[in-house]
Amino acid sequence: MEELRAPFLPTDLLEPASSHNTANCDSNGPRNSLFQGVGLPNLKKRGHGSRSWIRIDRNGNSMVLELDKATLMRRCSLPARDLRLLDPLFIYPSSILGREKAIVVSLEQIRCIITADEVILMNSLDCCVVQYESELCKRLQTSKGQTDNLPFEFRALELALELACMSLDAQVTELEMEIYPVLDELASSINTLNLEHVRRLKGQLLALTRRVQKVCSEIEHLMNDDGDMAEMYLTEKKERMEAYSSSDRYFQCNSSSRVGMMPKSAPISPVGSISGAYKLQRALSTVLSSSKHGSLMGSSNNGQNIEELEMLLEAYFVVIDNTLSNLLSLKEYIDDTEDLINIKLGNVQNQLIQFELLLTAATFVATIFAVVTGIFGMNFPAKILDYPSAFNWVLIITGVICGVIYFSFMLYFRYKRVLPF
Numbered sequence: 001m002e003e004l005r006a007p008f009l010p011t012d013l014l015e016p017a018s019s020h021n022t023a024n025c026d027s028n029g030p031r032n033s034l035f036q037g038v039g040l041p042n043l044k045k046r047g048h049g050s051r052s053w054i055r056i057d058r059n060g061n062s063m064v065l066e067l068d069k070a071t072l073m074r075r076c077s078l079p080a081r082d083l084r085l086l087d088p089l090f091i092y093p094s095s096i097l098g099r100e101k102a103i104v105v106s107l108e109q110i111r112c113i114i115t116a117d118e119v120i121l122m123n124s125l126d127c128c129v130v131q132y133e134s135e136l137c138k139r140l141q142t143s144k145g146q147t148d149n150l151p152f153e154f155r156a157l158e159l160a161l162e163l164a165c166m167s168l169d170a171q172v173t174e175l176e177m178e179i180y181p182v183l184d185e186l187a188s189s190i191n192t193l194n195l196e197h198v199r200r201l202k203g204q205l206l207a208l209t210r211r212v213q214k215v216c217s218e219i220e221h222l223m224n225d226d227g228d229m230a231e232m233y234l235t236e237k238k239e240r241m242e243a244y245s246s247s248d249r250y251f252q253c254n255s256s257s258r259v260g261m262m263p264k265s266a267p268i269s270p271v272g273s274i275s276g277a278y279k280l281q282r283a284l285s286t287v288l289s290s291s292k293h294g295s296l297m298g299s300s301n302n303g304q305n306i307e308e309l310e311m312l313l314e315a316y317f318v319v320i321d322n323t324l325s326n327l328l329s330l331k332e333y334i335d336d337t338e339d340l341i342n343i344k345l346g347n348v349q350n351q352l353i354q355f356e357l358l359l360t361a362a363t364f365v366a367t368i369f370a371v372v373t374g375i376f377g378m379n380f381p382a383k384i385l386d387y388p389s390a391f392n393w394v395l396i397i398t399g400v401i402c403g404v405i406y407f408s409f410m411l412y413f414r415y416k417r418v419l420p421f
């Protein structure tokens with residue numbers, strides 16, 4: 001049986017267990033040949049592939065990079081869950097996250113990572129991405145020799161908010177231009193085609209409203225949290241960290257020089273001198289770290305100047321709130337149109353009920369003639385049939401009685417206000 005199975009199996013499967021385990025340790029060796037034998041030559045681990053990114057520096061220069069997730073995490077000091085927000089394979093709501101060394105922005109089609117020195121933008125052929133790249137490079141290049149109060153990260157964030165608000169506002173305007181004529185036509189002519197058109201547009205309206213509400217709530221959340229806003233001052237934190245590192249080096253050099261300048265004639269034990277220098281260096285590093293931690297915490301808790309970012313967010317909050325108000329007004333117009341259609345349909349239904357009531361009363365009156373016809377159609381001798389004019393009198397009396405009954409119904413319906421007349 002082994003001889004029969006051998007020609008149909010790859011050579012790696014016929015090796016002993018020790019050689020098979022050794023082959024598994026080599027990622028470029030027999031494992032690839034094993035997968036090729038099975039028929040998967042292009043097999044690649046999920047989540048470790050490189051993606052195309054656009055890097056924009058402070059001077060407005062852009063270049064295309066191929067970065068994988070691990071490299072991007074090390075470069076921007078971000079956790080993996082933040083990079084999932086930028087994954088085009090997943091649909092996440094709009095969000096703005098402030099981290100230690102970066103700002104993660106996911107607004108509509110604009111998905112980027114903003115640091116103190118560069119913007120790493122998800123490369124895409126979408127018009128918003130292309131416009132963001134060109135406009136940011138243009139603004140950075142034109143403001144080279146100018147003094148701008150906003151730091152680099154806020155200018156990049158401002159452009160992302162501006163393009164996102166403009167895109168949403170343009171979609172709302174386009175939806176308004178499409179939905180108002182359809183609603184007016186539906187109000188005048190109720191048919192299945194118009195109802196289906198309005199249903200489709202209402203679905204688009206609800207989806208767009210959710211997106212606008214998410215952007216609005218995200219900006220409002222940032223405005224209400226001073227700590228998150230202070231966390232986004234990346235340039236200031238970078239300068240502070242550089243100042244701390246330079247002062248740390250200065251203190252270390254100063255402490256080492258002081259230890260070297262101690263008199264050699266003094267009778268000091270070697271253990272005591274080493275421990276004294278170690279204690280001095282440890283005390284200086286402790287003071288430095290405590291001052292560093294206190295300064296960093298003070299930047300986020302002790303009234304850091306966050307008015308710039310707050311005013312920036314407030315300006316675009318007004319814009320997106322106006323867009324949301326337009327959507328709510330459009331939704332109210334749709335609801336009013338639906339109420340008008342329901343009123344019209346209710347009126348038609350009432351008219352049909354009234355007509356049915358009139359037909360029912362007429363049917364009841366006509367039934368009296370059927371009763372008389374049934375009586376005279378019976379086969380029994382009657383003396384009234386001997387008079388030729390008796391049949392005419394029967395018709396006249398029956399008609400008068402039926403007319404009186406029918407008008408009695410009409411008066412009763414009018415008294416009860418069932419009929420409009």
